[in-house]
Amino acid sequence: MSDPITDQRLLYIHDQLSDEDIQREVDLYGPLTDSVRQLIAATLQTEVGEPDVRRAKALVEEAAAILQERAIPGPYGVRWGASGWKRGWGNAADGVRNAVAPPLTIQTDPDGRTWTDFHLGPQYEGPAGLTHGGVSALILDQVLGDCAVAAGSPGMTGTLTLRYRKPTPLGDLHAEARFDRMDGVKAIVKGHIADAAGICVEAEGIFILPRWAREAAAASTAG
């Protein structure tokens, strides 16, 4: 029977791709992902007639069949190239090859603050005209998680606490996070999403490096 921790560890892959090869993949797959993202919004917003909807469906199915001719069987995982270039390209918040991702481009300032300016289209709607609360959680999970990484304390999200202070519009938004403190093995990070008028959602996250990773790190230091 498969063990979920072993399965997860197998998806952290060092494939030694060169930076040139990785850049070629970014240039190839990034535009494909953007096109699919446009397709998602167009599927939601279109008002064309029935024949055009049916024609579009056939074309989309043809495109999917072309891409599925050769494909990995499961998740993309997290991969590192020869220089250490990390590719979490399946990530639902910022994956280069994931059309579901808004996408986020997360930056880190020298003082450790992580932030991103991003745009949410109509496919992220929850209440009418507003951002779905789960999408806000997705974004804050990623921005706070990256902040923990930048602070030298990477980890899985143990707890994410949100306070939705005012409705979050769709459109242009900003998210940021700051490392707050360590509490034993737990990294505490705080952050928010804001629109032009101010903070919409506040968040506090507890990030914990899983026990197996802590033990592996301790063993490599000891050895």
Ligand SMILES: CCCCCCCCCCCC(=O)SCCNC(=O)CCNC(=O)[C@H](O)C(C)(C)COP(=O)(O)OP(=O)(O)OC[C@H]1O[C@@H](n2cnc3c(N)ncnc32)[C@H](O)[C@@H]1OP(=O)(O)O
């Ligand atoms: C390589 C990866 C890089 C990963 C880097 C990736 C960054 C990506 C950012 C996106 C983040 C995600 O979406 S992550 C996906 C969503 N999250 C998950 O699926 C996590 C599922 N849960 C787990 O894997 C596990 O429960 C962990 C890792 C959270 C904790 O397991 P553990 O490491 O075995 O914990 P354990 O030794 O028992 O406890 C250590 C300490 O943490 C406390 N603690 C335990 N669980 C929790 C909790 N949920 N919330 C608060 N605190 C907790 C304990 O009380 C204890 O405190 P004390 O006694 O020491 O005081």
